[in-house]
Amino acid sequence: MTANSQRQRFSKMLKILREHFQLAMVIILCSCAIIAIAPFAVARALSHEWLLAILDSGIVMGMVVILVLALRTGRVRLASIVLSMFYTTAGVTMVHLKSDTLIYWIYPISIANFFILPARYAGTINLCALLALTPLTNHFKESLEFFELLVTLLLVNVFAWVFSWRTEDQRQQLQQQATIDPLTGIGNRRKLSQFLETQVIDQTAVFSGAVILVDLDHFKEINDTYGHDQGDAVLQKVANIIHGRLRANNDEVYRYGGEEFLLLLHNTTLAGAIQVAESLRLEIAQTFKEQTPSLTASFGCAQHHPKETWNHWIKRADQALYQAKDSGRNCVQPPLAERYATE
Ligand SMILES: Nc1nc2c(ncn2[C@@H]2O[C@H](COP(=O)(O)OP(=O)(O)OP(=O)(O)O)[C@@H](O)[C@H]2O)c(=O)[nH]1
Numbered sequence: 001m002t003a004n005s006q007r008q009r010f011s012k013m014l015k016i017l018r019e020h021f022q023l024a025m026v027i028i029l030c031s032c033a034i035i036a037i038a039p040f041a042v043a044r045a046l047s048h049e050w051l052l053a054i055l056d057s058g059i060v061m062g063m064v065v066i067l068v069l070a071l072r073t074g075r076v077r078l079a080s081i082v083l084s085m086f087y088t089t090a091g092v093t094m095v096h097l098k099s100d101t102l103i104y105w106i107y108p109i110s111i112a113n114f115f116i117l118p119a120r121y122a123g124t125i126n127l128c129a130l131l132a133l134t135p136l137t138n139h140f141k142e143s144l145e146f147f148e149l150l151v152t153l154l155l156v157n158v159f160a161w162v163f164s165w166r167t168e169d170q171r172q173q174l175q176q177q178a179t180i181d182p183l184t185g186i187g188n189r190r191k192l193s194q195f196l197e198t199q200v201i202d203q204t205a206v207f208s209g210a211v212i213l214v215d216l217d218h219f220k221e222i223n224d225t226y227g228h229d230q231g232d233a234v235l236q237k238v239a240n241i242i243h244g245r246l247r248a249n250n251d252e253v254y255r256y257g258g259e260e261f262l263l264l265l266h267n268t269t270l271a272g273a274i275q276v277a278e279s280l281r282l283e284i285a286q287t288f289k290e291q292t293p294s295l296t297a298s299f300g301c302a303q304h305h306p307k308e309t310w311n312h313w314i315k316r317a318d319q320a321l322y323q324a325k326d327s328g329r330n331c332v333q334p335p336l337a338e339r340y341a342t343e
Pocket residue numbers: 183215216217218219220221223227228229230231232235257258259325329
């Protein structure tokens with residue numbers, strides 16, 4: 001393998017890890033724990049501390065199982081919950097068995113839970129850990145010392161909770177800004193790519209449906225006649241018309257380009273997509289028929305074929321749209337090869 005292709009593979013891996021933060025956290029936490037705890041298991045076995053050696057080995061093996069679960073099944077949320085419950089329980093058990101000197105491990109454990117889980121899950125698991133530690137009161141010489149420990153642990157949890165909530169809020173805002181088209185309020189091309197990519201990565205999700213590409217006809221003339229602001233208002237109105245025609249949980253619309261929209265219709269045949277496109281074509285033409293120049297739209301439809309790649313599918317719809325433009329605009333076209341089957 002050349003240095004260049006190695007670099008490409010490495011940067012591809014980094015991209016996947018960046019996009020799948022939770023999976024990255026599971027991999028990092030499991031790997032660090034395995035590397036850090038395995039030597040203790042060996043050292044304890046060598047010094048005949050059998051109980052602790054068995055516990056350490058159990059933790060290492062548990063981490064390996066969780067790592068494999070996350071990587072093989074892709075069920076990262078489940079793996080994160082199991083991982084968090086596993087090392088928190090192991091931490092609390094060790095404190096009870098070994099002595100309260102290990103109690104300081106509960107601090108990083110509490111924070112790690114907020115890294116890999118949503119705040120409410122992490123908070124609940126940490127609260128259970130705190131309750132499980134309360135029987136330790138008699139291990140401390142002064143109850144004030146134990147009380148201080150509980151208060152500091154609670155404070156760490158509150159700060160981590162606030163930090164986690166704020167980070168999640170910022171992440172959602174960024175996600176919104178990056179994926180929503182500010183003019184029309186519908187998803188942009190990046191959101192469409194994310195949707196298509198998750199469908200490809202998650203092999204269990206089988207898409208069955210159709211796509212419609214909508215392109216406004218001679219839109220440049222609208223801009224030239226009425227100005228860009230009016231052009232923007234027309235785009236918003238078209239987006240509203242399309243949005244109003246969608247089935248709430250079955251269809252999605254994206255702004256695919258400047259004056260181009262893409263509709264994903266789940267569980268829809270080519271004939272169904274053509275029907276939707278035809279009614280949209282009539283509604284758009286009717287809405288703008290009074291203005292000069294009037295506005296119409298052209299449509300290209302394609303049904304997804306089993307095992308067809310996303311690129312190929314959308315390319316077929318694009319070719320159908322090209323045919324619609326070529327046949328005089330203000331019309332709906334299926335892919336050329338399927339035209340007669342739909343007539
Ligand atoms: N107002 C406004 N205009 C936009 C926006 N994005 C793209 N456009 C305009 O859309 C027009 C697209 O022009 P063309 O690609 O020539 O297409 P057309 O005039 O619609 O002609 P056909 O597609 O061939 O029917 C250009 O004038 C762009 O400036 C936008 O966000 N707002």
